[in-house]
Amino acid sequence: MAEINLVEAVNQALGHALAHDPRVVLLGEDIGVNGGVFRATAGLQARFGAERVIDTPLAESGIAGAAIGMAAMGLAPVAEIQFTGFIYPAIDHIINHAGRLRHRTRGRLSCPMVLRSPYGAGIHAPEHHSESPEAMFAHIPGIRVVIPSTPARAYGLLLAAMRDPDPVVFLEPTRLYRLFREEVPDNGEALPLDTCFTLRDGDDITLVSWGAMLQETQAAADLLLDEGIAAAVIDVATLKPLDMDTILESVARTGRCVIVHEAPRSAGFGAEIAANLADAGLYSLAAPVQRVTGYDTVVPMARLEYTYLPSVARIADAARKAMAA
Template sequence: MAEINLVEAVNLALAHALEHDPDVLLLGEDIGVNGGVFRATAGLQARFGAARVMDTPLAEGGIVGAAIGMAAMGLKPVAEIQFTGFIYPAVDHIINHAARMRHRTRGRLSCPMVVRSPCGAGIHAPEHHSESPEAMFAHMPGIRVVVPSSPARAYGLLLAAIADPDPVIFLEPTRLYRLFRQEVADDGAALPLDTCFTLREGSDITLVSWGAMVQETLAAADALAGEGVTATVIDVATLKPLDMQTILESVTRTGRCVIVHEAPRTAGFGAEIAAQLADAGLYSLAAPVQRVTGFDTVVPLARLEYTYLPGVARIVDAARKAMAA
């Protein structure tokens, strides 16, 4: 079993899907000859041909619009948006067509497509390259939103997304692409969508996160253990539909919850989790839910980037505040 990083896991999953399903095809800017800006599709055009791994013009609306047409006719396109900050021209197609295809046709057509895009800060990128817009997509009925946090979950969740009969927004944390390696079997085994993953069990507090921030959250759990506080760590993974039951069951045991994400605080997806905890788990809570998030600003340039991103110290402080209540 090979040890690979997250971007290699994405490549491996795409290759497996292309090899085993003739309806799968890839399209996006520079994904073919160049293998993508992060090399997530490196070698795939040479292996599967330009008819299945297609370079497109620099036109995000055109990429997603074409993918919707392909999906409606029974293909399974995987469209890459080079950076998530460039996805907004395609949002019209995603909202008004991809997300509504099944509803609009009363089930006659579905839209089995995936829109992949690197997301998030932490690589010293310029403006428009560091957004975390998962809450915006989670607000749209008719699509799934998936954010992997490790190579193994990227591989299994991407295969599941490609097999899904409805559109999936698959956001890949750029900071994790080459951060660490993990053993991943290229066995074609998909991981379940719409399911949270419990990474660590503890009895004192529940820490909830997704994507790149799972790494800081796990490190915060280690720091809290040194203070005698045991934390359950939950990786949400699929934000929409949300597996709220796993979170509720954990908070019922621990009585305290800290939610961590790097997107801005206002209307971030953490607010939805907190609201559902208030609706269904209020009497289990021994303290107010804490949120540790990015700030309500554009992600700053390199010098201040890690001031913007939630760090271990901020997560630990929020946990201490919850424990003291």
């Protein structure tokens, strides 16, 4: 079995869905003839035709609105926003229509759509190409928020998202698109949504992260292990609804927690996890919860980009601080 990277896994999942579910249609800017700016949809229009893989105008609001209409009428659209920094014109539709359609129609209609977008910093892109707005989407009632961290999880979670009867915002870490490869069988098997994945066990401290930051988080866990600190590592994967039980079970064992994300610190999704730990796991905590995050600034240009992103050293230092408390 050939090894593929994350963007190829996305392409493989989309191709499988198009081949096996006639309701699935793709729409977005340059996704057809050109195969998408990151080639996530390369070759799909040639295989399935321009009626299934639709090139749209440069109009994010129109893309989202059209996808919602398609979903309400029985299709299963997958809309691509070319860069997450361009997603804001679509938010009106996501909040007011996609997230509320089931409620507004008292269950008569649902909105089985997926809104895909490359997401996050780390590729030396200019402003508007490096956003991390996951907390904003997680705040919207009726919306699932999913962020894969490996090719296999991208494949399985995207299949699950496309089969879900309600809207899913699927954020694909751009930094991981071509970072590494692994074997991903094209067997159509979905992974569970609303579930955290425990990537490694440890009894001393729990490290919680998602998306591209799991690279640094796992490297920090390796560094800590060399110092005699055994860290559990949890991939949140689905931010909304949040599988808090897995995190609470780990913290009940370790007594300490570090939460890592590249989005700005203020009102970042790590604060939601920390608040849940305070609500339901306070008596398990032997030290204050630590957060290692991006800064409350726009992501800087290439020279300072990796100063902005949480580093292995920052994560390890936060873990040592928790261990010393």
